[in-house]
Amino acid sequence: MIVLSHVGKSFDNGTTYPVKDLSLEIRQGETMILVGSSGCGKTTTLKMINRLIEPTEGTIEIGGRNVMEQDPVQLRRSIGYVFQGIGLFPHMTIRENVGIVPRLLGWSPEKRRAEATRLLELVGLPDRDYGSRFPDELSGGQQQRVGVARALAADPEYLLMDEPFGALDPVTRETLQQEMLRIKSRLRKTIVFVTHDIFEALTLGDRIAVLHDGNVEQVGTKEELLRSPATNMVKELFSRPALRSAAFADLL
Amino acid sequence: MSEPHWLFFVVDRLAELRLRTGEHIVLTAVSTVVAITAAIPLGILACRRTWLRGPVMGSVSILQTIPSLAMLAMLLAALGKIGVIPAVIALTLYALLPMVRNTVTGIEGVPAEIVEAARGIGMTARQDLWMVRMPIATPVIVAGIRTAAVVGVGIATLSAFIGAGGLGQFINRGLAMSNTSLILLGAIPAALLALLVDSSIAAVQWALKRRRKDEIHRTTPFLRGVALFQPFVLVAAGFFAAYSDSTDTNVRGGSHEKPSAVIKIGSKAFTEQFILGEMMAQLIESHTKLAAKRVFNLGGTLICHNALVNGEIDVYPEYTGTALTAILGRSTVRDPGEALAIVAKAYEKRFRVDWLQPFGFDNSYSITVREDDAVRNGWERISDLAGKAAHLKAGFTAEFAERPDGYPGLARAYGYQFGDVVDVDSSLMYQAAAKGDVDVICAYTTDGRIAAYKLKPLVDDRRFFPPYQAAPVVRNAALERHPELGRVLNLLAGKIDNATMRRLNYQVDVDGRSAREAAREFLIARGLIRRDHR
Numbered sequence: 001m002i003v004l005s006h007v008g009k010s011f012d013n014g015t016t017y018p019v020k021d022l023s024l025e026i027r028q029g030e031t032m033i034l035v036g037s038s039g040c041g042k043t044t045t046l047k048m049i050n051r052l053i054e055p056t057e058g059t060i061e062i063g064g065r066n067v068m069e070q071d072p073v074q075l076r077r078s079i080g081y082v083f084q085g086i087g088l089f090p091h092m093t094i095r096e097n098v099g100i101v102p103r104l105l106g107w108s109p110e111k112r113r114a115e116a117t118r119l120l121e122l123v124g125l126p127d128r129d130y131g132s133r134f135p136d137e138l139s140g141g142q143q144q145r146v147g148v149a150r151a152l153a154a155d156p157e158y159l160l161m162d163e164p165f166g167a168l169d170p171v172t173r174e175t176l177q178q179e180m181l182r183i184k185s186r187l188r189k190t191i192v193f194v195t196h197d198i199f200e201a202l203t204l205g206d207r208i209a210v211l212h213d214g215n216v217e218q219v220g221t222k223e224e225l226l227r228s229p230a231t232n233m234v235k236e237l238f239s240r241p242a243l244r245s246a247a248f249a250d251l252l
Numbered sequence: 253m254s255e256p257h258w259l260f261f262v263v264d265r266l267a268e269l270r271l272r273t274g275e276h277i278v279l280t281a282v283s284t285v286v287a288i289t290a291a292i293p294l295g296i297l298a299c300r301r302t303w304l305r306g307p308v309m310g311s312v313s314i315l316q317t318i319p320s321l322a323m324l325a326m327l328l329a330a331l332g333k334i335g336v337i338p339a340v341i342a343l344t345l346y347a348l349l350p351m352v353r354n355t356v357t358g359i360e361g362v363p364a365e366i367v368e369a370a371r372g373i374g375m376t377a378r379q380d381l382w383m384v385r386m387p388i389a390t391p392v393i394v395a396g397i398r399t400a401a402v403v404g405v406g407i408a409t410l411s412a413f414i415g416a417g418g419l420g421q422f423i424n425r426g427l428a429m430s431n432t433s434l435i436l437l438g439a440i441p442a443a444l445l446a447l448l449v450d451s452s453i454a455a456v457q458w459a460l461k462r463r464r465k466d467e468i469h470r471t472t473p474f475l476r477g478v479a480l481f482q483p484f485v486l487v488a489a490g491f492f493a494a495y496s497d498s499t500d501t502n503v504r505g506g507s508h509e510k511p512s513a514v515i516k517i518g519s520k521a522f523t524e525q526f527i528l529g530e531m532m533a534q535l536i537e538s539h540t541k542l543a544a545k546r547v548f549n550l551g552g553t554l555i556c557h558n559a560l561v562n563g564e565i566d567v568y569p570e571y572t573g574t575a576l577t578a579i580l581g582r583s584t585v586r587d588p589g590e591a592l593a594i595v596a597k598a599y600e601k602r603f604r605v606d607w608l609q610p611f612g613f614d615n616s617y618s619i620t621v622r623e624d625d626a627v628r629n630g631w632e633r634i635s636d637l638a639g640k641a642a643h644l645k646a647g648f649t650a651e652f653a654e655r656p657d658g659y660p661g662l663a664r665a666y667g668y669q670f671g672d673v674v675d676v677d678s679s680l681m682y683q684a685a686a687k688g689d690v691d692v693i694c695a696y697t698t699d700g701r702i703a704a705y706k707l708k709p710l711v712d713d714r715r716f717f718p719p720y721q722a723a724p725v726v727r728n729a730a731l732e733r734h735p736e737l738g739r740v741l742n743l744l745a746g747k748i749d750n751a752t753m754r755r756l757n758y759q760v761d762v763d764g765r766s767a768r769e770a771a772r773e774f775l776i777a778r779g780l781i782r783r784d785h786r
Contacts (some may be wrong), residue, residue: 028273050372052368052371052372067336073374073375073376074374075374076371076374077373077374078372078374081372081373082370083365083369083372084365085363085365085366085367085368085369085684086364086365086369087368087369087370087372088366088369089366089369089370089383089384089388090388091387091388091462101373101374104373104374104375104379134462143634150373151373208422
């Protein structure tokens with residue numbers, strides 16, 4: 001369980017707060033989507049969970065322990081992270097990229113190899129075909145699969161995903177979302193997933209938190225959000241894309 | 253000569269070419285390795301402590317802007333040494349900028365998303381640096397090393413000025429003697445060496461590069477091994493060529509008997525000095541049991557003087573006028589005897605250095621015109637130009653045109669000015685006068701080109717120019733340890749008048765003979781050494 005209580009962050013000594021008094025509970029094993037428009041504070045919130053950004057106010061607890069009381073390096077190694085920019089290490093093979101966290105944790109080469117093989121299989125890039133390639137030999141979609149596999153290495157309980165499919169084309173994105181569904185139902189991780197894509201939120205989220213101006217506008221399942229939006233903003237956020245795609249539905 | 257005489261030219265000098273190339277490789281290799289071990293940590297430090305970036309980059313940039321000769325002179329003053337050590341230090345300092353800058357650029361240039369990923373998955377700052385940033389920055393850093401090494405091969409040619417050897421020896425000697433072949437004998441191997449060094453480092457990089465699966469079949473472990481190993485072979489060959497003994501007697505001279513001690517003879521970097529140095533060396537070799545080591549080509553008066561005072565050399569030829577102004581910082585003295593007395597006394601007291609008896613010539617400035625002009629107008633003395641001066645065009649070196657003991661003083665002493673005065677380089681002024689571009693030049697009295705270009709030096713009838721009598725200056729310590737040295741060097745006293753020195757310079761500058769030959773022939777002709785001496 002991840003609990004954020006009254007979390008605030010200011011980058012300019014208190015003049016402005018991109019995140020302000022934000023409280024949110026992510027239950028064990030659920031996928032929580034943070035959704036909202038640009039600048040709503042969703043990425044900042046995500047990065048505070050593993051201390052890539054440190055909160056100015058409030059507390060964040062993971063499994064009952066305050067993150068600020070943990071060593072940031074150890075903390076990050078225990079949390080899988082999938083980056084918006086993918087961020088594979090270009091000088092390492094796919095296998096080495098996937099095995100990097102186990103390497104930081106001091107696993108033996110054989111164990112690392114076995115872990116990489118297992119995870120590459122899971123994301124559909126078999127080690128014997130892809131393991132010794134370098135990232136620039138893979139397509140964007142394949143690279144982000146590797147990114148997911150890297151985040152899953154060493155079996156972390158928690159997974160943070162920062163707009164992981166944002167840079168991919170719609171078809172690839174759709175495929176990866178489907179695979180993500182499959183992976184999450186198999187592994188039952190606790191996932192915090194940031195996106196600005198409403199359909200992605202609806203597809204992947206067990207619950208969705210709508211963020212606006214650095215605060216939570218509404219949290220709930222997709223049914224709750226769609227049927228009883230708490231504010232006009234939430235209503236707009238979901239209805240507008242739905243109406244737009246309905247406009248094309250007749251043509252298909 | 254229509255035969256491929258360049259071939260003989262090169263073959264004659266193969267032993268020295270090997271020695272100089274070896275020295276050059278050693279200078280470049282040692283300084284590059286030292287610079288790498290300093291520059292990469294400096295670059296890393298500048299990245300990790302951002303407040304250090306400005307000072308670090310600033311200092312290495314300033315080092316780069318110091319002119320090479322000034323750098324060598326400064327190091328010489330600071331270390332009190334000539335030779336390999338100041339040369340290596342100078343080369344190392346010059347190599348720092350490209351290496352440090354590329355290290356910083358390479359480390360900073362790692363894309364932001366990769367840096368974020370490294371932090372986000374839980375790397376420590378150290379792991380981030382060594383597992384991610386450095387491997388990604390390596391090609392940029394190696395590019396910096398390549399730049400530095402290639403530039404280093406170029407700058408190393410200047411090391412010859414402070415007696416560190418290298419291919420610059422040929423270039424400097426060639427420049428001093430207006431001998432293009434000699435310049436090329438240094439410049440071409442230096443250029444080839446630069447290419448070799450560049451490709452050698454490139455090959456190491458190639459060997460170390462991680463390969464994609466589909467590229468691996470294009471290489472073999474053997475080839476990669478060779479590529480990794482070859483720089484060591486190159487450097488080892490350099491050390492061997494520079495320091496193995498077989499070349500020594502051949503190139504550096506010396507008798508075949510085991511010498512009891514070595515006298516190090518210095519010279520500045522121009523023809524006359526080489527000839528005088530050779531004469532002294534050959535006399536020592538034939539009249540004493542001492543060996544003579546030739547440390548020629550030193551880049552200027554101050555470098556020679558420092559080397560002498562610090563015992564890096566034991567003797568070199570100096571001029572009374574130069575010693576007065578450049579070393580002692582005094583004004584010139586008109587009377588030659590008085591000038592010699594002053595410098596001899598001051599040197600003895602301040603530097604523990606003896607002035608031996610002058611060779612007999614006086615290498616001063618002389619106002620020089622074309623011979624046929626002189627005959628037509630009846631010019632013999634400088635005062636004879638007075639009537640015509642307003643119609644004459646003078647070509648003077650920049651130094652002569654400015655110095656109070658140059659043109660300004662001359663104009664005052666003789667009471668006339670030339671119609672037009674232009675700046676000419678000292679190596680070009682003789683030709684300029686011969687071709688009629690200028691009518692009057694400030695020739696050096698003993699320059700061989702005066703005769704070569706049919707020019708006539710005019711008599712300084714008002715004794716304006718101070719005396720520049722040449723004589724050996726010797727360390728007291730050397731004279732005390734080897735009393736025969738003073739006696740042998742004084743064999744040359746008064747033996748070389750202006751015309752003789754001019755003729756010897758002419759043989760080397762114009763006829764293209766070596767200083768060694770010209771000196772030897774002169775000594776034999778005067779009965780100072782025997783023909784069968786080698």
